[in-house]
Amino acid sequence: MTERKGVLLRLDPAVHDALARWASDELRSTNAQIEFLLRRALAEAGRLPGHAGPMRPRGRPPAGTQADASPAAQR
Secondary structure, eight states, X not given: OOOOOOOOOOOOHHHHHHHHHHHHHTTOOHHHHHHHHHHHHHHHTTOSOTXXXXXXXXXXXXXXXXXXXXXXXXX
C-alpha cells in the first residue's frame, strides 16, 4: 500500500457531524468518507490523477493480511 499523507482539516462542527453521520450510514470512517467524496469530486471534474492509488476497501482487512502483521495486532 502506498504511503498516505496526513492533512489537518478544520471544519464547521455541523459539517463534521453531517459527514460523520453520512460515513456511518455508508459503513465508513469519517476520514474514508471525506476521501471518497474528494475522489468523486475530482473524478467528476476530470482532475483525478491516473496514477492515484485505489481507495482502501471498506471494513477491516481480512485475517492474515499485512495489516495483521503490525505490532499492535500481535499482542
